Amino acid sequence: MTEGWLKEAVKACHLPPAPSLDELLKRVRVALQLLPKPQPHLTSDHVRDWLKSRGRAHGALPQQRRRLHGCMVAQAGKGVLFYDSEDDEAQQRFTLVHEVAHFVLDHLLLRERARRVLGNDILQVLDGQRAPSPHESLFSVLERISFGVQVRLMERNASGDPRTGRAMEAELNADRLAFELLAPAEEVVPLVRRFSKQEAEAELVSRFGLPPQEARCYVRLLLAREPVRRPFFLKSVSRQERSYGG
Numbered sequence: 001m002t003e004g005w006l007k008e009a010v011k012a013c014h015l016p017p018a019p020s021l022d023e024l025l026k027r028v029r030v031a032l033q034l035l036p037k038p039q040p041h042l043t044s045d046h047v048r049d050w051l052k053s054r055g056r057a058h059g060a061l062p063q064q065r066r067r068l069h070g071c072m073v074a075q076a077g078k079g080v081l082f083y084d085s086e087d088d089e090a091q092q093r094f095t096l097v098h099e100v101a102h103f104v105l106d107h108l109l110l111r112e113r114a115r116r117v118l119g120n121d122i123l124q125v126l127d128g129q130r131a132p133s134p135h136e137s138l139f140s141v142l143e144r145i146s147f148g149v150q151v152r153l154m155e156r157n158a159s160g161d162p163r164t165g166r167a168m169e170a171e172l173n174a175d176r177l178a179f180e181l182l183a184p185a186e187e188v189v190p191l192v193r194r195f196s197k198q199e200a201e202a203e204l205v206s207r208f209g210l211p212p213q214e215a216r217c218y219v220r221l222l223l224a225r226e227p228v229r230r231p232f233f234l235k236s237v238s239r240q241e242r243s244y245g246g
Helices: 004-013 021-032 044-053 089-118 122-126 134-143 169-182 185-194 197-208 212-225 232-244
Strands: 034-039 068-075 078-084 150-155
Touching: 004 089, 004 169, 021 034, 021 089, 034 089, 044 068, 044 078, 044 150, 068 089, 078 089, 089 122, 089 134, 089 150, 089 169, 122 134, 169 212, 185 197, 185 212, 197 212
Parallel strands: 034 078
Antiparallel strands: 068 078, 068 150
């Protein structure tokens, strides 16, 4: 794990390495002030109705009803983690860690960064208690910091599978942090180097408890970071060209 942002985020999550589902549910309540909220067959309508019942309608939710693995709602340094209680345990565990990653990356750390730069008064703006000044609005745009209630989704695609490897930077970063929390790269990279792609994926499922789809995504991510190994015959040609070139 060499990325500076990743080290900072792992520390801010306050989670033990590769937590079990039970450990995760206990720790997020105490360490992060997050309320896990299981919901059978979770959809975007469940989250929308919950927000409406509290007078917090939010435009980030899709207009059409969609199945979700999970959703994070955050405000004022606290949050709620919705997750589909009908998913298998491995998927519930990954979903919760993914949503914790969103809370830390997209809410907690950004909130702390704004406070360090602009002072404690910015917290009133972030919490929706007053309108931002032009300077504060510019800062929020440049730093991509949202005001008021924040909502992040973990959707299913048309086939019902989780949407991993997303183009959205926030989703990719949340996936990367979730992978690091559940299966640290320093432990997984040797497996990726030693085994075939399929064997490495199987190890991530059996040893670290990742869902198969997420294991495939993580192996692809780590393989993309590995240096390219050229075939031996290309190296031989290269040496021959150097010997007889001119």
